[in-house]
Amino acid sequence: MGRIAVTILLILSPLLSTDINIYEQNCVKCHENMPVSLDKFFFNYLLKYSSERRVKQALRNYLKHPRRKASLATEELVSRYGLMPKTDLSDEDLRKAIDTYWDKYKVFGKIE
């Protein structure tokens, strides 16, 4: 079900550019000037949580309640940039941002 939704999302992505915009404008903007890129974070989540459902759930939890204990980032990174601030996106927008994030870095269909 989730994957079908994602596929539809991908097909309709030009129409739904606002969804991608949420991700670009919110997440990427803030992350741009960090030494650790967003894809490294993504693969850390994949390494820890494995499946799409669990990765997305973990991301949602973290973005809504960032805690040092739950963070996968390294000690230096956190001490330099501090914990990620609690997201100010609505639930709906957060879901869209995370979906975009997942679609951008997921491994499904990319392995040769």
Added chain:
Amino acid sequence: MSVSNVTATGINRSERITLVRFIGLYSFLVLMILILGSTIYFKLQKDLMLQTKRLELEEYSKELIDGLKLLHIYFDRYRTYPRNPLYRSAIYDADHVQIFSTLKHPEGVQLEKVIYTTDGVIQYIHVLDSYYLGTKYTVVEIDDDRKWFAQAWRNILIYGGFLLVIFLGAGVMLMRLFLSPMRDAIHLLDRFIKDTTHELNTPVSAILSNIEMIETDRLEPKTAKKIKRIEIGARTISTIYQDLTYLALNHNIVSQNSDVDLSALVQERVDYFRILAESKKIGIETDIQPGITLYIDENKMARLVDNLLSNAVKYNRRGGEIFVRLRPGELIVKDSGIGMDEKQIKEVFKRYKRFDSGAGGFGIGLNIVAMIAQEYDLEIEIDSQKGHGSEVAVKWDA
């Protein structure tokens, strides 16, 4: 009520039935044990094979995981799945969704197991601690060469067959062991009957022939009456003797069949029984069509008729009637005796079937009738009414 097609059962037959039942039950049990044993052996062989293959598969699995690890780290640059011609593999995420696969039989994958065979391949599942590329399960698959399978079957057939022979041999020995006391008892009884019957013959014939020599007309009526009673007694013993001889000896001997003049035979037997019947004030009326013949052993036919007449006398009331009728294909002996109800007729037939329980004169008598009837395909019908007497009809294809 009438019942037909009576079957008589001899000692050999019941022994044979016991044997067949025992062998049947025993073979069934032996087969069950062998099948159970084979299944266990088969399972063990399979497990053994899987254990051996497991080491190899674990190696492959490690290699695959190393490959995945590299792929995970350098995924932004490099995306080729780690492959090896020695095995095929697949990766699954924590929600059992397949991420990538080179398997031949991905439909047979069972992630909750460790190692198993499916559709001619062996698959080995490894659960990862770090989910490279999101991989929680790796599946490594190789072809199952089925050598163990053929080997296991060959062993099962060879050893199973060997065991079967041993078991059956033991079974036959056991059976002999269990049956021998029974057989001994029967043989002892048989011997006893043969010996005693033989020794009965001489005194009884001596009595009968001597009585015949006495000229009763010259005797006082009182003495004549007593002599008559002695004669009746001796004849009764003689009939019983004949029955016993038949049971103990005759029915095992080959029948000496010939065209027997039934009319004469039946008449003769009726005359013989008249004296017995008179003692109970029973009249015998006959309607015998002359010239009727039947291809049969004369001695046996005489036993059959004797037993019918003897029963008609025995179970008649004082002053009753016996009616004997002979027609082509049919002999009827009817009495005006006590008769039987349905239950008793059934009981009579039950006794036919169990030689050993037919201890009384009635049982042995009817048993003989049934045995002879069976040998010559004669049909017996008993028609009886309580209080009105019985009618026994013997029928054959005239």
